[in-house]
Amino acid sequence: MLNRVILIGRLTKDPELRYTPSGHATSTFTLATDRPFSSGQGEREADFIPIVTWRQTAEACANYLRKGRLCAVEGRIQTRNYENNEGRRVYITEVVADNVRFLERGQTPQSSPERGQGDPFPDDGRPIDISDDDLPF
Amino acid sequence: MLNRVILIGRLTKDPELRYTPSGHATSTFTLATDRPFSSGQGEREADFIPIVTWRQTAEACANYLRKGRLCAVEGRIQTRNYENNEGRRVYITEVVADNVRFLERGQTPQSSPERGQGDPFPDDGRPIDISDDDLPF
Amino acid sequence: MLNRVILIGRLTKDPELRYTPSGHATSTFTLATDRPFSSGQGEREADFIPIVTWRQTAEACANYLRKGRLCAVEGRIQTRNYENNEGRRVYITEVVADNVRFLERGQTPQSSPERGQGDPFPDDGRPIDISDDDLPF
Amino acid sequence: MLNRVILIGRLTKDPELRYTPSGHATSTFTLATDRPFSSGQGEREADFIPIVTWRQTAEACANYLRKGRLCAVEGRIQTRNYENNEGRRVYITEVVADNVRFLERGQTPQSSPERGQGDPFPDDGRPIDISDDDLPF
DNA sequence: TTTT
DNA sequence: TTTT
Numbered sequence: 001m002l003n004r005v006i007l008i009g010r011l012t013k014d015p016e017l018r019y020t021p022s023g024h025a026t027s028t029f030t031l032a033t034d035r036p037f038s039s040g041q042g043e044r045e046a047d048f049i050p051i052v053t054w055r056q057t058a059e060a061c062a063n064y065l066r067k068g069r070l071c072a073v074e075g076r077i078q079t080r081n082y083e084n085n086e087g088r089r090v091y092i093t094e095v096v097a098d099n100v101r102f103l104e105r106g107q108t109p110q111s112s113p114e115r116g117q118g119d120p121f122p123d124d125g126r127p128i129d130i131s132d133d134d135l136p137f
Numbered sequence: 138m139l140n141r142v143i144l145i146g147r148l149t150k151d152p153e154l155r156y157t158p159s160g161h162a163t164s165t166f167t168l169a170t171d172r173p174f175s176s177g178q179g180e181r182e183a184d185f186i187p188i189v190t191w192r193q194t195a196e197a198c199a200n201y202l203r204k205g206r207l208c209a210v211e212g213r214i215q216t217r218n219y220e221n222n223e224g225r226r227v228y229i230t231e232v233v234a235d236n237v238r239f240l241e242r243g244q245t246p247q248s249s250p251e252r253g254q255g256d257p258f259p260d261d262g263r264p265i266d267i268s269d270d271d272l273p274f
Numbered sequence: 275m276l277n278r279v280i281l282i283g284r285l286t287k288d289p290e291l292r293y294t295p296s297g298h299a300t301s302t303f304t305l306a307t308d309r310p311f312s313s314g315q316g317e318r319e320a321d322f323i324p325i326v327t328w329r330q331t332a333e334a335c336a337n338y339l340r341k342g343r344l345c346a347v348e349g350r351i352q353t354r355n356y357e358n359n360e361g362r363r364v365y366i367t368e369v370v371a372d373n374v375r376f377l378e379r380g381q382t383p384q385s386s387p388e389r390g391q392g393d394p395f396p397d398d399g400r401p402i403d404i405s406d407d408d409l410p411f
Numbered sequence: 412m413l414n415r416v417i418l419i420g421r422l423t424k425d426p427e428l429r430y431t432p433s434g435h436a437t438s439t440f441t442l443a444t445d446r447p448f449s450s451g452q453g454e455r456e457a458d459f460i461p462i463v464t465w466r467q468t469a470e471a472c473a474n475y476l477r478k479g480r481l482c483a484v485e486g487r488i489q490t491r492n493y494e495n496n497e498g499r500r501v502y503i504t505e506v507v508a509d510n511v512r513f514l515e516r517g518q519t520p521q522s523s524p525e526r527g528q529g530d531p532f533p534d535d536g537r538p539i540d541i542s543d544d545d546l547p548f
Numbered sequence: 549t550t551t552t
Numbered sequence: 553t554t555t556t
Contacts, residue, residue: 001144001145001146001170001171001172001173001183001375002143002144002145002146002170002209002280002346002348002373002375003143003144003145003146003170003172003184003186004142004143004144004278004280004348005141005142005214006139006140006141006276006278006417007138007139007140007141007214008138008139008140008483008512008514009138009139009140009555010555010556011554011555012553012554012555013553013554013555030553030554030555031555032554032555032556033138033139033140033214033555034138034555034556035138035140036138044217045555046138046554046555046556047140047213047214047215047216048216048553048554048555049140049214049216049230050230067554067555068555068556069555070514070555070556072139072276072419072483074276074278076184077142077144077170077184077186077214077232078184079184079185079186080181093186093187093230093231094230095214099276101275101276101419103419103481103514138512139417139483139485139510139512141415141417141485143280143413143415145346145375145377207377209282209346209413211413211415226553228553236413238282238412238413240282240344240377275418275419275420275444275445275446275447275457276417276418276419276420276444276483277417277418277419277420277444277458277460278416278417278418279415279416279488280413280414280415281412281413281414281415281488282412282413282414283412283413283414307412307413307414307488308412309412309414310412318491320412321414321487321488321489321490322490323414323488323490323504324504346413350458351416351418351444351458351460351488351506352458353458353459353460354455363549365549367460367461367504367505368504369488420551421551421552422550422551423549423550423551424549424550424551441549441550441551442551443550443551443552444551445551445552456551457550457551457552459549459550459551478550478551479551479552480551481551481552
């Protein structure tokens with residue numbers, strides 16, 4: 001069934017990269033997307049949308065994206081729930097990205113030099129456009 | 138900034154219609170959208186996405202949509218949070234719809250005869266396509 | 275780069291199925307999508323959008339879709355051009371579909387009984403959702 | 412009915428601004444969007460998509476967008492046709508944009524100094540996000 | 549008639 | 553817990 005999301009926004013933090021027990025990479029981050037007509041008067045100015053990526057996309061995001069960077073995300077909304085350690089059911093709504101496009105050249109920020117592997121733009125000046133199946137394996 | 142969602146799915150229940158203190162209509166419902174490739178073996182088969190509508194759209198949804206009905210929703214993802222009655226902050230991610238299209242002729246279900254006002258398809262057989270600004274007033 | 279189209283509309287004719295010299299199936303049809311706010315007074319009421327599909331999607335569309343049937347199409351805009359038989363360059367803009375969802379149960383119309391293979395809805399009543407890579411091989 | 416297009420690409424030329432007899436601004440340009448997986452071997456690398464904008468959006472595009480600039484466009488596909496001066500019917504498929512987002516700071520290029528009014532990014536560094544109804548009046 |  |  002149709003379930004399609006397209007976002008442009010900025011990362012609120014560096015992405016977090018993890019591996020599943022079976023060795024699959026997944027990275028998560030939050031995208032801040034400015035609201036179109038916020039008056040600025042006490043109103044919230046942005047939505048903060050949780051993004052999940054898998055596999056090559058996850059690794060590319062972890063390598064190239066950083067806090068504050070602008071990017072476009074294409075994916076679908078996923079809902080899931082789990083029981084937390086207080087026995088309470090927690091409901092999650094998030095976006096599983098199958099395509100992430102970096103919209104800014106990036107110099108790796110000082111805050112995470114160990115992970116960044118430089119600039120996602122190759123010598124010809126064209127940005128990388130990473131894509132991936134979003135099946136959960 | 139760009140924040141666009143398009144969904145096709147079925148209502149899990151009848152919509153809930155409310156009015157703000159200032160008299161604006163809002164209706165909420167959950168849309169079940171089948172996942173594209175679920176194996177069916179213990180996997181979840183659908184995502185359950187919370188939808189919010191306002192004004193005319195809210196009233197039209199309350200009048201014409203019912204549990205199980207198929208519709209298309211266009212909107213944006215909104216995040217907000219509030220403190221619940223235990224002093225705990227609750228984070229919400231939902232879709233604010235600015236356009237809802239009914240994809241099935243509907244006979245009002247018996248479960249809510251008082252509110253349904255019949256069939257959203259006028260005499261010429263073309264479905265109604267309701268639209269609305271999604272500004273929070 | 276981002277190039278995403280989502281449409282809901284009705285076929286203006288039965289799809290046309292063809293095979294490339296290398297044996298790949300492709301089907302084409304036109305989708306009529308009603309304009310949101312047409313006054314009806316001399317204005318055009320719909321856009322007529324040319325759709326191209328490939329492979330399994332092409333064959334499923336040829337088998338199950340018919341003139342007048344409602345469906346949702348997800349894809350990307352493609353432009354190409356060729357020289358016609360008068361030596362004039364013709365520019366084409368069309369939608370290459372990578373996902374087509376049938377939104378109506380369909381009894382095969384009498385006009386094309388040889389090709390239709392019945393109803394795209396299996397016994398459990400859930401519509402088929404066909405998907406395919408949209409790479410031109 | 413649902414008809415939604417989202418594109419990210421670069422202008423192939425400066426936009427063309429015109430006014431209708433009744434005084435409404437409209438601007439047109441072509442967006443080059445790179446294809447996701449072009450091998451580069453004789454294949455076309457991009458689609459060239461004709462964009463139409465109206466009113467404030469038209470004027471903002473004419474003022475701030477220039478050849479080569481990156482932007483995001485949200486809109487719908489429109490088809491129309493007319494008879495050309497040789498009595499031949501010409502069919503047009505184009506995107507009517509209702510939202511254009513500039514994705515790069517722009518110094519006005521030398522090629523059109525008279526029209527450019529500088530930088531679409533105000534002092535606070537946030538890009539302008541222009542929006543408009545896309546009704547043809 | 550095409551952009552980086 | 554939030555980005556420019």
